Amino acid sequence: MFQRVCVLLLALGSVLGAQGPARRNVTLIVTGGTVVAMDAGGRVLSPGAVAIDGRDIVAVDAPAAIAAGFSAAETIDATGQVIMPGLINTHTHAPMVLFRGLADDLALMDWLQKYIFPAEARTVSPEFVRVGTALAALEMIESGTTTYADMYYFEEEIGRVTRAAGLRGVLGETIIQFPVPDARTPAEGLARTETFIKEFAGDDLITPAIAPHAMYTLDTATLKAIRAMADRLHAPVITHLAETADEVKTSMQRHKLTPTQYLDSIHFWGPRTLAAHAVKLTPADIRILARRGVGISHNPESNMKLASGTAKVVEMRRAGLAVGLGTDGAASNNDLDMFEAMRQAAFLHKLQTGDPRAIPARTALAMATIDGARALGMDALIGSLEPGKRADLITVSMTAARQTPMYDPLSHLVYVTRGDDVRTTIVNGKVLMRDRKVLTLDEADVLRDARAMAARVSEAVRKQ
Amino acid sequence: MFQRVCVLLLALGSVLGAQGPARRNVTLIVTGGTVVAMDAGGRVLSPGAVAIDGRDIVAVDAPAAIAAGFSAAETIDATGQVIMPGLINTHTHAPMVLFRGLADDLALMDWLQKYIFPAEARTVSPEFVRVGTALAALEMIESGTTTYADMYYFEEEIGRVTRAAGLRGVLGETIIQFPVPDARTPAEGLARTETFIKEFAGDDLITPAIAPHAMYTLDTATLKAIRAMADRLHAPVITHLAETADEVKTSMQRHKLTPTQYLDSIHFWGPRTLAAHAVKLTPADIRILARRGVGISHNPESNMKLASGTAKVVEMRRAGLAVGLGTDGAASNNDLDMFEAMRQAAFLHKLQTGDPRAIPARTALAMATIDGARALGMDALIGSLEPGKRADLITVSMTAARQTPMYDPLSHLVYVTRGDDVRTTIVNGKVLMRDRKVLTLDEADVLRDARAMAARVSEAVRKQ
Numbered sequence: 022m023f024q025r026v027c028v029l030l031l032a033l034g035s036v037l038g039a040q041g042p043a044r045r046n047v048t049l050i051v052t053g054g055t056v057v058a059m060d061a062g063g064r065v066l067s068p069g070a071v072a073i074d075g076r077d078i079v080a081v082d083a084p085a086a087i088a089a090g091f092s093a094a095e096t097i098d099a100t101g102q103v104i105m106p107g108l109i110n111t112h113t114h115a116p117m118v119l120f121r122g123l124a125d126d127l128a129l130m131d132w133l134q135k136y137i138f139p140a141e142a143r144t145v146s147p148e149f150v151r152v153g154t155a156l157a158a159l160e161m162i163e164s165g166t167t168t169y170a171d172m173y174y175f176e177e178e179i180g181r182v183t184r185a186a187g188l189r190g191v192l193g194e195t196i197i198q199f200p201v202p203d204a205r206t207p208a209e210g211l212a213r214t215e216t217f218i219k220e221f222a223g224d225d226l227i228t229p230a231i232a233p234h235a236m237y238t239l240d241t242a243t244l245k246a247i248r249a250m251a252d253r254l255h256a257p258v259i260t261h262l263a264e265t266a267d268e269v270k271t272s273m274q275r276h277k278l279t280p281t282q283y284l285d286s287i288h289f290w291g292p293r294t295l296a297a298h299a300v301k302l303t304p305a306d307i308r309i310l311a312r313r314g315v316g317i318s319h320n321p322e323s324n325m326k327l328a329s330g331t332a333k334v335v336e337m338r339r340a341g342l343a344v345g346l347g348t349d350g351a352a353s354n355n356d357l358d359m360f361e362a363m364r365q366a367a368f369l370h371k372l373q374t375g376d377p378r379a380i381p382a383r384t385a386l387a388m389a390t391i392d393g394a395r396a397l398g399m400d401a402l403i404g405s406l407e408p409g410k411r412a413d414l415i416t417v418s419m420t421a422a423r424q425t426p427m428y429d430p431l432s433h434l435v436y437v438t439r440g441d442d443v444r445t446t447i448v449n450g451k452v453l454m455r456d457r458k459v460l461t462l463d464e465a466d467v468l469r470d471a472r473a474m475a476a477r478v479s480e481a482v483r484k485q
Numbered sequence: 486m487f488q489r490v491c492v493l494l495l496a497l498g499s500v501l502g503a504q505g506p507a508r509r510n511v512t513l514i515v516t517g518g519t520v521v522a523m524d525a526g527g528r529v530l531s532p533g534a535v536a537i538d539g540r541d542i543v544a545v546d547a548p549a550a551i552a553a554g555f556s557a558a559e560t561i562d563a564t565g566q567v568i569m570p571g572l573i574n575t576h577t578h579a580p581m582v583l584f585r586g587l588a589d590d591l592a593l594m595d596w597l598q599k600y601i602f603p604a605e606a607r608t609v610s611p612e613f614v615r616v617g618t619a620l621a622a623l624e625m626i627e628s629g630t631t632t633y634a635d636m637y638y639f640e641e642e643i644g645r646v647t648r649a650a651g652l653r654g655v656l657g658e659t660i661i662q663f664p665v666p667d668a669r670t671p672a673e674g675l676a677r678t679e680t681f682i683k684e685f686a687g688d689d690l691i692t693p694a695i696a697p698h699a700m701y702t703l704d705t706a707t708l709k710a711i712r713a714m715a716d717r718l719h720a721p722v723i724t725h726l727a728e729t730a731d732e733v734k735t736s737m738q739r740h741k742l743t744p745t746q747y748l749d750s751i752h753f754w755g756p757r758t759l760a761a762h763a764v765k766l767t768p769a770d771i772r773i774l775a776r777r778g779v780g781i782s783h784n785p786e787s788n789m790k791l792a793s794g795t796a797k798v799v800e801m802r803r804a805g806l807a808v809g810l811g812t813d814g815a816a817s818n819n820d821l822d823m824f825e826a827m828r829q830a831a832f833l834h835k836l837q838t839g840d841p842r843a844i845p846a847r848t849a850l851a852m853a854t855i856d857g858a859r860a861l862g863m864d865a866l867i868g869s870l871e872p873g874k875r876a877d878l879i880t881v882s883m884t885a886a887r888q889t890p891m892y893d894p895l896s897h898l899v900y901v902t903r904g905d906d907v908r909t910t911i912v913n914g915k916v917l918m919r920d921r922k923v924l925t926l927d928e929a930d931v932l933r934d935a936r937a938m939a940a941r942v943s944e945a946v947r948k949q
Contacts, residue, residue: 118889122896126831126845160886325832326900328841355900356887367590368789368829377792381590422624423820423904425582425932426939432586436790436819440887441905468889475890 044092047074048450052084054099054416055430058406059106059390063383065430071104073412076225076450081406097445097455099416103430105386106405107167107413107448108359109393111318112259112297112347114173115183116145116153118160119474120352123482129265129327136482137352143481145202149474150175151182156471157357158186159462164358164440167413167448168393168403170295170318170347172232172259174203177217180227187453187461189413191295191397192221193232193259196247198239207243211250218254226449228257228399235261236280237271241287248289257398262296265329269301281306290315293398297347298323299337300330307333311340316396319388321365323349331373334366334380343400345393346385358440363389367435382435412450418442508556511538512914516548518563518880519894522870523570523854527847529894535568537876540689540914545870561909561919563880567894569850570869571631571877571912572823573857575782576723576761576811578637579647580609580617582624583938585815587946593729593791600946601816607945609666613938614639615646620935621821622650623926628822628904631877631912632857632867634759634782634811636696636723638667641681644691651917651925653877655759655861656685657696657723660711662703671707675714682718690913692721692863699725700744701735705751712753721862726760729793733765745770754779757862761811762787763801764794771797775804780860783852785829787813795837798830798844809857810849822904827853831899846899876914882906 049072056069058081070087072080080087124136150173161169168189171179176194183190194217195201196210204210214231221229233239233247251258263269263280276283281302284290290313297318299310310317319332337344346362348354363385370380380388394404403413417438419427424437446454453461513536520533522545534551536544544551588600614637625633632653635643640658647654658681659665660674668674678695685693697703697711715722727733727744740747745766748754754777761782763774774781783796801808810826812818827849834844844852858868867877881902883891888901910918917925 121890121892122900123892125893125896125900126835126842128840128842132841156886156889163886322832325836326841328835328839328843330839331836355896358887365832368786371590371792372789372795372833375792375794376592377596377790378590378592379792420932421905422620422627422928422932423822425620425935426585426942428587428939428943429589432589432819436586436589439903439905441885441903464886468884468886471889475892478890479892 044090045079047072047079047091047093049073049095049097049412049447049452050087050091050093051097051099051104051414051416051445051447052087054102054104056081056406057103057105057386057430057434059387060405060407068100069104071406071414073447073450076411078406078408078410078412080408097416099445101420102416102418102444103434104406104414104416105434106390106403107415107446108165108389109345109397109404110161110166110169110347110357110359111295111316111345111393111396112320112349113157113169113171113357114350115157115169115171115179116150116173117350117352118157118357119149119153119471119478121355123352123478125355140478140481141202143484144474144478145174147175147178150178152470152474154179154182155186155462155467157351158183158188159459159464159467160357161188162186162446162453162459162461163443163457164360165415165417165443165446166357166359167415167446168397168399170259170397172234174201176229177220180217180221180229184224184226185461187226187448187451189226189403189448191228191230191257191259193230195232195234196239196243197234198243207239211246215250215254218256230257230259232259235264235268236284237268244284244289245287248291257293257295258291259295259297262299263301263306264298266301279303279306281309285309285313295396298329298332300324300332302333304336307337307340307342311342315342316398317342317344318347318396319344319366320347320349320362321369322362323353325365325369327353331369334370335374343392343395344388345396346388359389360434360439363435382431385435386431413448415443415447416445418444508554509543511536511543511555511557513537513559513561513876513911513916514551514555514557515561515563515568515878515880515909515911516551518566518568520545520870521567521569521850521894521898523851524869524871532564533568535870535878537911537914540875542870542872542874542876544872561880563909565884566880566882566908567898568870568878568880569898570854570867571879571910572629572853573809573861573868574625574630574633574811574821574823575759575780575809575857575860576784576813577621577633577635577821578814579621579633579635579643580614580637581814581816582621582821583613583617583935583942585819587816587942589819604942604945605666607948608938608942609638611639611642614642616934616938618643618646619650619926619931621815622647622652623923623928623931624821625652626650626910626917626923626925627907627921628824629879629881629907629910630821630823631879631910632861632863634723634861636698638665640693641684644681644685644693648688648690649925651690651912651915653690653867653912655692655694655721655723657694659696659698660703660707661698662707671703675710679714679718682720694721694723696723699728699732700748701732708748708753709751712755721757721759723759723761726763727765727770728762730765743767743770745773749773749777759860762793762796764788764796766797768800771801771804771806775806779806780862781806781808782811782860783808783830784811784813784826785833786826787817789829789833791817795833798834799838807856807859808852809860810852823853824898824903827899846895849899850895876911878911879907880909882908
């Protein structure tokens, strides 16, 4: 009762304005929704509110307490919605949205050799990358992703478009042994990467990274050079790992070691290193990755659609690995919706372990937020709603027929929600989408440019 | 060239109105979208149009040809959309939408015994069933389902609400050995079923059916009585089959036969019989079901979430079985979105067969439309856009960022589309939803009633 009176008084104070102690001026308050904080305590406030000043979260509390303590330049009413950390997509190839649905349902080699490789060889250019990244950024903002990890070509273009769109990115310039659109040799790739990393050094949104494509597409000398450069420039490393049985076979033939063991033998692993897919791991591999503090990106939809296999997520989590979620590029998924990735992670591991308790809703949500942040080595900054962290958050509508009734917001976020339910996307304290209107990109322009580029892609595939 | 001139003349004729031969008056034309007919020829018309008179499709052709041949009281412009057959959900328990998200991530027996059974025992009533079915109907209309197969209690209430909402239903009154909310004994259940079947005899939308729950929850005498009644009243039969390993174990212990073999031994199988789940089948079981002409409902999401296992869909299709898709009840999925069921069917069987060519997009679409119609014995009436069939169709938006660019509409329908993209839902020639506004149900009333009923469910679960 005493508490209720206090809340009432606080609320009254906020309405009357001047009665209480002086309120701190902040830039933005998001209030009235159910706050799912994804902090260590698993806090859920219904209703709750978040006060944001500049780029940071300054308080997470009941609406009345926030109203009593803070005066905001702007307030977003999230009644009927969930307020939660922005989603972290730990693996994608942003510009490949321009190849989505170009070719599906094919054997991997047909898909790569008849469609993706010819299309990439003939169309990937700085312009292609700009147009594709703008489309990917639009889709990510619209579906509640606030941070993404990327690996592609012309990554500096991706960095510029991502920064302009207002998204947070850990962006890796791809290094690969054979000639690619932005580098004829790995040495050229390394030189480009150094320039790229220096361009974005200290950037508030973009963390430049090095992205060695995979152990089977790079020789030992290049892999060692990449590790040395990463250490020298304090840059994160992103790589594909053990995605398919073929990769493991190649590694065993070449090195008599699994991909994980081989990379360990050349001292490639380290913290701030992200391994994407990690489908075909042995228990010994998992121990190595845990010991080296490597982050994992699990991509359930891509692994299913390409028939790669099922990553041992339950075992990896048990070994203490930070396992985030990713969509993979839209050529192999075919979208960037992290809500689908969550649902798929929950569904897939229940099925494969035979245990419906595996990967419950809260775990799937953690993988898409705080565990993704841990996998990227950024959990001090993002992944949960806590004072002092960056203000990367979303509000998600919960009132559709398919979301009615609601007994548990966490269940609904994973099992019946889609990216389209996101109403507000905020990164670094800046509102990127309000009531589903994206503010940092012109949607019509982005879609028009993407369709024009797609016409060139169709032409390129036809010509081969 | 000649053809082009003709089309031009026809189009001109349609504009000028009186010049061409007399146009047939029809009730509705849907035009301008990409028609994905799902007929035997796999026809895709881009753009295309469908002419509807009363409850039937009278023509599927290019927009100019339709405009030249028909004059409609109402025209729906589907530019930028796909026009396709309405989706057929071959397995659900409609009122269980009221239990969605009530309890997830539990072992099956905990889920049933601590939540679903107590909640059902204390809340399932005619009113509960009416409120739940209205919510389910709203969700189905909004997500493009035009026909659904159901099994629950008080099925006559489900029939009345479904008919009022304008949906097509194959609705099975559940028969089970133990006391349930609408019958204390199987004999009482059978008597109710006969009354129910007679109430809806000859109905244009509702096909009343008998739904023996499963072989392990019914004795042989009751199963035989059900088959006899189905034959006498010419009613379809819907049952769960081989959903879990436990069911198979029970059957082997009781009868030294698999569930399929046991039901065959008592002459239970026949055409117009639908078996839901069919997860744990032997090759011999598949041969029996194929020989008896039994339809199959595959429920990939439910089977994953409840960790039941993976149905042998590729093998069943190869054996000639009609395999439709279902969502299962929303207590175990947790929604009724058939686009997710399609995507999941494609993803799951690629993964489990290790072959990315398994269940391509066109097959997933067929399972959700014409094969679902075959599984229900209704393929002469629904499941594809062909003259003479009932006008059950939907239009689906294809212009979102996540659907851009579009190389292949079939790929996009399966891999990047959701129920929320459906713009128009038409059943039996009647528009049930136009521009996402449902016309046959008051959305606010349905949601309010559902929330009130959910409060009672929460109370019932708390009290146990």
